[in-house]
Amino acid sequence: MFGRLGISDIRADGEPWPDQGRVLLLRADHVFDDALARPLIAREDIVLLAPGSGRPVAASAGADKADAVRALLSQETCDKDAVATLGLRTVTPDSLGVSYRKNLRNFVPPYVLSMANMDVAAIERHMFMASYKGLTDIVTKYVWPAPALVATRWCAARGISPNAVTLASFLCVVAATLLFWFGWFVTGLMFAWAMCFLDTVDGKLARVTLTSSKWGNVFDHGTDLIHPPFWWFAWYWGLGTLPFAPLPGAETAMWIVLAGYVLGRVEEGIFLWAFKFEMFTWRPIDAASRLITARRNPNLIILSAFALAGRPDAGLIAVAIWTVLCIGFHAVRIAQAFAQRARGRPVASYLAGSGAAA
Secondary structure, three states: OOHHHOOOOOOOOOOOOOOOOEEEEEOOOEEEOHHHHHHHHHOOOEEEEOOOOOOEEEEEEEHHHHHHHHHHHOOOOOOHHHHHHOOOEEEOHHHHOOOEEOOOOEEOOOOEEEOOOOOHHHHHHHHHHHOOOOOOOHHHHHOOHHHHHHHHHHHHHOOOOHHHHHHHHHHHHHHHHHHHHOOOHHHHHHHHHHHHHHHHHHHHHHHHOOOOOHHHHHHHHHHHHHHHHHHHHHHHHHHHHOOOOOOOOHHHHHHHHHHHHHHHHHHHHHHHHHHOOOHHHOOHHHHHHHHHOOOHHHHHHHHHHHHHOOOHHHHHHHHHHHHHHHHHHHHHHHHHHHHHHHOOOOOOOOOHHHOOOO
16 A cells, blocks of 8 residues: 555564654554555654544554554554653544545545454455445445455455456447447347446555556556447447337437437536536536436446347437437536526535545
């Protein structure tokens, strides 16, 4: 964790201390949140107390105090007199980092987990949920967590890299596109949902194993951004293989869905440009809309229902109608935000009070 931040001199307990400079000591029987690494490096003359127990678990101090600090961390409780004598001050995980993780749009207080008080499965679950997005679609939020935890644990135990999972996800994208194109809608949906699941696993695997990379991020998010229009067009093209004439308006529906995908991204971009925070974090109603807004997974729910009913043509039209409704809703919300600012009232995320702006 610290090596990724450029700390090259990392020593095990029992090795000699540096002669000068500063040392950062951590108890190896605790699991530290990655969000605490940078603040711990930046701060000096501090002792980090574990939440709940108040046990000293990490400290940053001058190398001349290393032996005394190690003795302090060996204790079950915090010796406040010793802390004061060493010229240190106590801090908590909450005081070092914010609970709102902007990149994930979730609330998880920075954690320090004791391996003496928690079993491995509980620690893994806590780390996994801390890496999970807070604002996302209904499938990712409520259906995927349990199986994704199992898959992430399985991949981590076998050394499978996040990029390998992303590659499998990409192959599912290609398979689903081809199957939709040739009218194999139900089979194609199986691969499409497999892609959606793997898309959840690869990001979580990268975060909990600290193996994220710039290339992996580009590969993952690039695939996410580009593939939906190909699916929707392939779905429309596959309607030509049906044993009956598709409903009138299927082609128009396809163009509406494609245009709606672009317009949806444009709306989000306009809001972010104008107000400097994400549209879905403005008010609770906007966060709730993210669960079902016309993006990939909610659209797949609609298409799956109609495909299983034997009417993939009606499914595409239903997605088009839903897309228009969602685009209209977000357009109204954007207009309301501009109107609120024009009246001199601030437009801010309802999450800002918990560190969203940090």
